Amino acid sequence: MSILSIFDIGKTALLTNQTAISVTSHNIANVNNPDYSRQEVILGVKTPVKIKGGYLGRGTSIDAIRRSYDKFLTDMLFNQESVLGRSSVLKDIISEVEEFFNESNREGLNSVINNFFNSLEDLSVNPSDISKRIVVINKTLELISQFKEMENRLVEMGNSITNEMSIITDKINSISRDIAELNKKINQLEADGVSRANDLRDKRDALLKELSKYINISYYESKDKTFYVSVGMRNIVSGGNFSEVKFLNTSQGSVFKVENGDITDKITGGRISGLLTAQNLINNEFLYKLRKLFGSFTNQFNLIHQNGYDLNDNTGVDFFKPLTNIHFEEFSKNGVITSLNISDYSALKFDEYYINIKTGNVYEVVNRYTNQIVTSGNYVSGGTISFDGIDVVISGSVTDGDSFLISPLKSSIKDAALNIKAPEEIAAASTANSPWDNTNLFNLINLKETSLGALENKNIYEFFHVLTSRVGVLAASANDSLKFDETLYNEISNRKSVVQGVNLDEEAVNLIRYQRAFEAAAKVIQVANELYDTLVKLV
């Protein structure tokens, strides 16, 4: 036991407190970094030495520099990040769609339909008036262009959703690459089994948080310190390796794959999930109903118009360009659609159908939206399959699982146009050679009050209102869930911050505390020095 050991004790105290001041400074420096976890020095006692009468302490040591971290809260936060990512995307997109349908402060589809019927009413009191006929033509063109604009906006929105999906997929892949890199570094730094790479782990957490925003993930660290991140039960990061998420834009919808495994259905959170839901709503509900509305309405209008006589005594003429172009897709190796015709316009329902081939050469025509079987029968190559006013001929050998998509719906708005060439061709009369006969006009006007089978037994106004209400309800609930999810997110984020965040007052106190201890340790060394001096002077 020598005086020199006092120097040693003083030295440990000096160095330890100096480190503590460094850690405190590090905390202060990162006060505004939301991903940073507060660090603290865990002090230990150096192994004492045995002297006569007991054990004598040898000073202090640093056992660890530990970050304040709560795994449970972190998991919850990542989870909520996914929930929030989903609901914020849904809110953004549906609010925008809602604006398309919103007619509170401006004119929209509703008013264009109104104007169209008003022009017919105005014509009905003087059906031979050419100027009123021209107004009808103009209002019809407005009607068509408004529907086209609406469709276009929705289609554009669908395209931008697809774009965002592809951009997000790239981001996900670049994040998983970064995480894999970080895993390697963390493993190197923690190779001694004692040290913790606090700042790199914070960085990895920040990446996981960003990843959660895009897609719902799960992650775990195995006993051998390999860190895994997975999406839809498939690993995208395994230690230092990563697998890419692939995004495919097919005619049947968006598909996400990891190593050829389809994970689309397992994406339940994150922005991608919100985009998938929004895309589904736009394609399979909003666009579907809009096209159905316009197709059914114009088709019905034509059927009535055909019954009437125009000013030139012609009859049997369509007012709108009738549907001729039926969209189809073939999912078959040998089977091809050789003919596709409309046999009965009055039976047209403006839906989409799958002709599915089942075992035993049996075909089944299924409504794509309701999944109801429309008709079925035995498949004969070159035979005609008829349903809802459509005749399809498929030739070639088909096999079980083959499928054909028939859509009289898809181009109903895209191909829309006026069929008549001149205002005289509006068939206002029910009898030939009667310029002031307005009875067919009344039949046309009455269409606005007529419930149509193709429109779920609603009239066109009701059908459109149901669609608008649906958009409104979706927007309202998207708003509400975003508010709720945000509140919850902030709550969890605050709770996490309670554990991990830096408090400047606290750090200021620590700074003073360690400064005082440092001063005291310096005093110890001074005293030891004086003791030493005293002894030296004795000599």
Place this chain on the structure above:
Amino acid sequence: MRVNNQILFNQIIASLAKKNSEIYLAHEKLTSLKKINRPSDDVASYTKATNYKIKVNSIEQFKRNIDIADGMLKFAERQLNDLSDTWDRVSELTVLGLNATEDSTSRLAIASELKNIANFMLGIANSKYEGNYIFSGYKSDQPPFSSIDSNYKGDSNQIIVSIDNTSYLGANVTGDKLFLFNNFPSTSLVTEEGKHIYYNSQSDGSLNIEIRDRDDTTVIKTINIKNVIDGIDKLSNAFKNNNTLEAKAIFEIVNFAKNQIIVSQTEVGAKLARLERQYEKLEETDLIYKKLLSNIQDADIAEVASEIANIQASLEALRLSASKIFSQSLLDFLR
């Protein structure tokens, strides 16, 4: 709870954002003067408001229809008044002409005036309203009578105008009801001289008058009158030829024709009254729907203004407390 700087900052930022969005929405209400600015604000009320708007729109359409029907019927009414007056004059002239004291010269003058009247009446029958022959029914591109002694070229169809969701009204009078003999009763009469006169209306709307001698078998003359105007013309000819027997035989149609006009006048008058009532009714309904619409969608300005004042007050309080919190730190006191 271990409050730290980030929680403080986040909370204040979140509160500021919340208050700002509240003030934005309140301001939107104030500028649009509407409390429903998009479907999601209140889906049920939005749908209701849209329905009311459609109702208001259709009421406006019905009012426009009524205006036009009113114009057409008033035009027809004027023509009918002229016709009625003219028939009065025909009646006067014929009575005068049949008077035994009149001589052939004065009858010639009567004949000439009747001839003018027939032409005048043809003009009325072929009158046009906004380019359409109004007494032709649906065949509005053809005059009802191409000449005085022609058959009726129009039809008996009514120009239907909708004046309500469920009611329609014919806004025209067809020529067959004014100028043809379809409703002329088949009768016969015996004149003072003992001559028999038989009246038979034909399927084409014309009238056959058969004058028989005293024996009720010898046919003296058969006159075919295509329409009532033709009747006046034939009357004029009878007076020109000083043939009072013929004139007397034809005279029977004058009262019939006048009655036909009166029936149509009454009908048109009733329709015009109905239009007027309907218009008033529509205006009342219009007012009701506009009021309902306003109740649903219009913002109460006073309420919105006080809402804004409230939010502003709490926003100021928030800013004040934030500035106090941020200006203090332990570091300030460690000198």
